[in-house]
Amino acid sequence: MTSAVVIIYYILFAYSFIYCMYFAITGLFGFKNYHKSMFGRHKPKHKFGIIIASRNEEQVIGALIKSLQKQRYPEKLFEIFVVPNNCTDNTEQAARDTGATIINCTVPVKQKGDALEDTFKKLVKRDDLDAFIIFDADNLVHPDFLARMNDALCEGVEVAQCFRDAKNMGDNWLTGSYTLFYFIQNFFFNRARMNFSGSAAINGTGFMVKKEIVKDGFHTVTLTEDSEFTGQCALKGIQVAFVEDAITYDEHPRSFWASWKQRKRWTSGTLSCLKVYGRKLLKNFLKTGNIACFDMYMMYSAPIVVVLGFFLAIALIIFNLVGVELFDFFSYLYASGLVFFIVFYFINVAMNIFVVKYNRKSPKNILSGIIFFSLFIATWIPINIICMIKKTDSWEQIKHDRSDVDLDKLVN
Secondary structure (H helix, E strand, O other): OHHHHHHHHHHHHHHHHHHHHHHHHHHHHHHOOOOOOOOOOOOOOOOEEEEEEEOOOOOOHHHHHHHHHOOOOOHHHEEEEEEEOOOOOOHHHHHHHOOOEEOOOOOOOOOHHHHHHHHHHHHOOOOOOOEEEEEOOOOEEOOOHHHHHHHHHHOOOOEEEEEEEEOOOOOOHHHHHHHHHHHHHHHHHHHHHHHOOOOOOOOOOOEEEEHHHHOOOOOOOOOOHHHHHHHHHHHHOOOEEEEEEEEEEEOOOOOHHHHHHHHHHHHHHHHHHHHHHHHHHHHHHHHHOOHHHHHHHHHHOHHHHHHHHHHHHHHHHHHHHHOOOOOOHHHHHHHOOHHHHHHHHHHHHHHHHHHHHHOOOOHHHHHHHHHHHHHHHHOHHHHHHHHHHOOOOOOOOOOOOOOOOOHHHHHO
16 A cells, blocks of 8 residues: 555656756756847837726826837837726726727626727727737836837737836835746746747736737637637747847735735636646647647646645655655655755745846845745645635736836836
8 A cells, every 4th residue: 555655656746846847947948048139129110009908997007008108119100098897996087088099898898808809809900000919007118118029020920928027026025026926937938938949928918919810809718818828829839929128017916815816816717728728738739749839738737736746745744754765866855854945945045036136136126025935936835726626717806006106217
């Protein structure tokens, strides 16, 4: 009986280890062409339709629109569309006051994807628009954002993800941890994929899609339309480019409860994507060798692997208590107790400091995030377990109210 349990443990351990090593090894490609722009500079050419789907964002939407109006890109080559839905405040009027065009949804909106699908159907009929860029209402946008997306379009890109920075990274340990989460994803996933001809991941805001890609619709069924659309692109063989020089500044949740709700939605959406697309992605990868399909399958599997790793750690504790001897290197490390966790923690801190300095930020401005980032990741374990038992099936608003952030200070 004991030997059978140990065999099962090693099978599951091997799967988890290979999973982690895959991302560790592919992440090293982020260091290739260090600090080198991936796209050349081109003259303004393409016209963008900027879409902002918003729900009760009266306090912040004006600041976003004003930052877009300060773009170093010809005004005639972009138009701002605000799509208010399920609002109980003055979001629509606040958007009108700053000069945006209002598009009212003509379908029930249960999730952001519904609003985007309805909006795309209306705007793809416009002959003068070449591509769409989607922002969240709480964003601020770097003055060169549209110019850099134009560069990508001029070089044949059809779908692109921007660089997600933060406008409130120093508020507390949570906002700092969110900032680090995206910095790590930007460097070790998105940038790395660009360096070996893979595909970046769309993560919510600041992504661009060429009009032809959505002319036949934008149909998503999960709570994570961004991740789902990335999987759809992979299945169609469409590369998602990472435009590192196109920067948007995001407002991250400051309360743990708001973060908890948001990450439950992310996890539930990810598990739904695995259920809907997992088999198709694996089949496509095995048939075509498209690494983007394998990447998305692995990303959709993340909640399961995190929970598996947690229970493997519990199994190690039980094995140590009952005297079951294991012979792999990691079991010996784990048996060393506190030393293992201290070493692992400081490796994590070193990585956090690296991505902060790579992005030309001061570690002191995000110190609490650097210190408590491991706790932030650990809190995802119960979230994943809960969502595997009962998924979140509705979108809940995350309050945004940081309208006092100076864009010039963020840029400089």
